[in-house]
Amino acid sequence: MLSYVLRRLTGMLVVMAVVATMVFIIVRVVPGDPAAIMLGPDATAADVAGLRLKLGLDEPLFVQFGQFLFDLVRGDLGRSIFLDRPVTQALAERAEPTLLLTLMAIIVAVLIGVPAGVISAVNRGRFLDQATSSLAMLAASMPSFWLGLLFIQFFSVKLGWFPVAGYGPPGAGFFERAGHLVLPAIVLGLISSALITRFTRASMLDVLGEDYVRTGRAKGLGEGVVILKHAFRNALIPILTVVGLTMALLLGGAVVTETMFGLPGVGNLVVSAVLRRDYPVIQGALIVIAGVYVLVNLLIDLAYLLVDPRVRY
Amino acid sequence: MAGASAPSASALSKGRIWQILWRRKAALLGLTLLVIMVLAAIFAPWVATHKPDAMRIAQRLKPPSGVNFFGTDEFGRDLFSRVIYGGRVSLTVGILTVCISCVLGVFLGVLAGFFKRLDTGLTRIIDAMMSFPDILLAIALVAVLGPSLVNVVTALGIVYTPRVARIVRASTLVIRELPFVEAARALGTPTWRILIMHVLRNLTSPIMVQATFIFAYAILAEAGLSFLGVGVSPETPTWGTIISTGQQYAGKADWIMIFPGIAIVTAVFSLQMLGDALRDMLDPKLRKDL
Numbered sequence: 001m002l003s004y005v006l007r008r009l010t011g012m013l014v015v016m017a018v019v020a021t022m023v024f025i026i027v028r029v030v031p032g033d034p035a036a037i038m039l040g041p042d043a044t045a046a047d048v049a050g051l052r053l054k055l056g057l058d059e060p061l062f063v064q065f066g067q068f069l070f071d072l073v074r075g076d077l078g079r080s081i082f083l084d085r086p087v088t089q090a091l092a093e094r095a096e097p098t099l100l101l102t103l104m105a106i107i108v109a110v111l112i113g114v115p116a117g118v119i120s121a122v123n124r125g126r127f128l129d130q131a132t133s134s135l136a137m138l139a140a141s142m143p144s145f146w147l148g149l150l151f152i153q154f155f156s157v158k159l160g161w162f163p164v165a166g167y168g169p170p171g172a173g174f175f176e177r178a179g180h181l182v183l184p185a186i187v188l189g190l191i192s193s194a195l196i197t198r199f200t201r202a203s204m205l206d207v208l209g210e211d212y213v214r215t216g217r218a219k220g221l222g223e224g225v226v227i228l229k230h231a232f233r234n235a236l237i238p239i240l241t242v243v244g245l246t247m248a249l250l251l252g253g254a255v256v257t258e259t260m261f262g263l264p265g266v267g268n269l270v271v272s273a274v275l276r277r278d279y280p281v282i283q284g285a286l287i288v289i290a291g292v293y294v295l296v297n298l299l300i301d302l303a304y305l306l307v308d309p310r311v312r313y
Numbered sequence: 314m315a316g317a318s319a320p321s322a323s324a325l326s327k328g329r330i331w332q333i334l335w336r337r338k339a340a341l342l343g344l345t346l347l348v349i350m351v352l353a354a355i356f357a358p359w360v361a362t363h364k365p366d367a368m369r370i371a372q373r374l375k376p377p378s379g380v381n382f383f384g385t386d387e388f389g390r391d392l393f394s395r396v397i398y399g400g401r402v403s404l405t406v407g408i409l410t411v412c413i414s415c416v417l418g419v420f421l422g423v424l425a426g427f428f429k430r431l432d433t434g435l436t437r438i439i440d441a442m443m444s445f446p447d448i449l450l451a452i453a454l455v456a457v458l459g460p461s462l463v464n465v466v467t468a469l470g471i472v473y474t475p476r477v478a479r480i481v482r483a484s485t486l487v488i489r490e491l492p493f494v495e496a497a498r499a500l501g502t503p504t505w506r507i508l509i510m511h512v513l514r515n516l517t518s519p520i521m522v523q524a525t526f527i528f529a530y531a532i533l534a535e536a537g538l539s540f541l542g543v544g545v546s547p548e549t550p551t552w553g554t555i556i557s558t559g560q561q562y563a564g565k566a567d568w569i570m571i572f573p574g575i576a577i578v579t580a581v582f583s584l585q586m587l588g589d590a591l592r593d594m595l596d597p598k599l600r601k602d603l
Contacts, residue, residue: 018441026457134339137589141581143533145540146556146574153563253446256537270449271541274456282453290444297444 001305008301012294017069019290024068026286027279028061038081038277051081055280077284082276087284091266097167098258098265101181101188102250108189109196110243116193117200117239121208122227132197140194148187148260155183165262184261188254192246199242203235210234241300248296252289333594343586350580354400363391365398365550374566384568386559392569396576399550403532404580406466406551410531411524413470418477419520423512425478426485436482442475447530448537455543462545469534473527480519488515518595525588529581536577552577 027034035051036043052058055078056067071078077087113136120132156164162183168176207213208231216226255267262268266285273281334341353360362382369389377384383392425435442450454468488494488511497507532552538544539553540560547554552573559569 014437015440015444018437019444022438022441026453029457130339137585138578138582141529141533141578141585143536143540143553143556143574143577145537146570146577149556149560149563149570150574153567157564249446251446252449255446255448255452256540259541267449270452271543274452274543277456282456286445286449286453289446289449290441293444293446 005302008298012298015294016287016291019294020069020072020287021065023283023286023290024065027283028064033057034279038279040277072287077287078280080273080278080281082273082278083281087280090269090281091285091288094264094266094269097177097181097263098251098254098267100178101185101254101258101263101265102247104178104181104185105188105192105250105254106243106247108185109192109246112189113193113196114200114239116197118204118227118232120197120201121204124205129201133201136194136197139190142191144187144191144254144257145260147191148184148257151183151187152261165260167263180261181263184254184257184263188250188257192250195246196239196242200235200239203238204231207231207235237304240303244296244300244303248293251292252285334590337590337593339586340590343583343590346579347583347587350400350576350583351404353397354404357397357401361391361394361397363394365394366390374562376566377568383572384566386555386566386569387562392555392572395550395555396552396573399552399555399573400576400580402462402545402549402551403535403553403577406462406469406535407528407531407580409466410469410473411528413466414473414477414527415520415524417470417474418523419481419513419516421474422478422481423485423508423516426482427489427508427512432482435478439475439478439482443479445472447472448534451534451538452541452543455538460543460545462549465535465538465544469531472534473530476527477520477523480523481516484516484519485512488512522588522592522595525584525591529584529588532577532580532584 033048033052035048035055035057039047039051056064059067075088077091079086080090083090116132116136120129123129123132152164156162163180165180167180208227210231212234213226213231216230217223221230252266252270254265255271257263258265258267259271266289270282270285272278273285334344362380367390369385372381372385372389373387375381375385375389381391381393383396386392386395421435421439425432425439445453451465451468451472454471455464458464458468494507494511497511502510535544535551536553536556539547539551540557542557544553545551547558555573556570556577559566559573562569
């Protein structure tokens, strides 16, 4: 088991090194001078030269890359040009809304997706199965910002149940801040539930065909016990995988929803950085988000050991 | 020869495909809706009731009526015509994204799957690309390349490349070990010929399924990029840009954002239904149940 963990950790480090290289290349392939682009058309030649010096853009590319990797290993993601603070600090300040939104969205997605998938599998081929599958697919076909706009119009503007946007006034308490995330979490959760429904259905269908399920029924166990205790527990691994991956993707992928609801999260930070050409922030955010995804992947694999005693590495 | 491979398109006759489609009403509905949308986009000048850019300020923000089926926007432009023309751009972005990601993905996937020495390195690159959320990587690439239709297509093509590459690699690993490939090798067939005649031909099915989903995701991603203001120019009517500009009239002229949104949902839903049906059709395990 220890050797498996070490092997996976090494693999993770290799992938992260590739991620870092890609991010470095992405930012360096900017047509023209990155410093001039960052400072905009009004910048003087002296300003551009100053920024080039500050970012080390005058150094040969391999020196820049070496410095970039060295800083990265030390946890230094550079300094935001526009926010004038370290990128790590900017990301940390924006982490709470993103983490909270992801957590709330995943709870909504699981609450909808898992029961829907189980119901769909148990009623395979019947109307309920087709209706559930079609509804899940319909949810996955909606652009999050469009659904968000419709929900804001209906639930916030017409019914007044939720705040329209934002993360509460400065100094707002935790529950007030979380209250601002309910509607965006419902939007994201509804859309993400489609994938969880599909995986739960497929996983349950696999398990429902197993001998021990048939034995359970033959023993005269109630259908509820067979489905929940025998089938569902054994169908958990793929469901956990998809829940974990959805969570990892939401951490950086809720960009549109965060912007739509005016939430000061990491996604919103990235969009602002893109509009202001703040490359250190784009670079840092990409690396951190990809790192979280890779780490969550590893944790999911390790979680298998706890969930399923049959899994041995 | 192709029939000896992993699940292959050629394993199903055209008649059987239609038979399955007929039985899966949702897939048939998806295909029908998609064909209607594509035809409407191709024949937009004949389908649209007005010129999409014709401004009539006196007619601004008019609700749907017999003259303007979807109402008018803030400049009095006919929304129905803009949605039809917008479909041209949105669907084109989807198709071109599929083309780019399939060409790059097949190239990477076949190299990784067929040549063992390249596998580890290329798989790491594919894994690394997949660790970025799609929309985030697309935003970053468009930020670097600059916002334009061509760059949006390029960025989305790159973003979806690893999805194709991963599937193609997995299928190539299976095909590489099949007897007909070994036989071709033993006969001294050049590698490029084996790749084209034996490997690529048998990759059609998984690529077709993946292409359908990528088409759907690309339409959603383009709309998202346009909404964030980092996609195509707001003057170009795409479903995403129409919703983006219409959001400021939410509550006053909801139809501006409702109709292009319905167009996106219909296109994506149709593609997903179709992709699902194709996947089930081409998977021998699932085909028995159809």
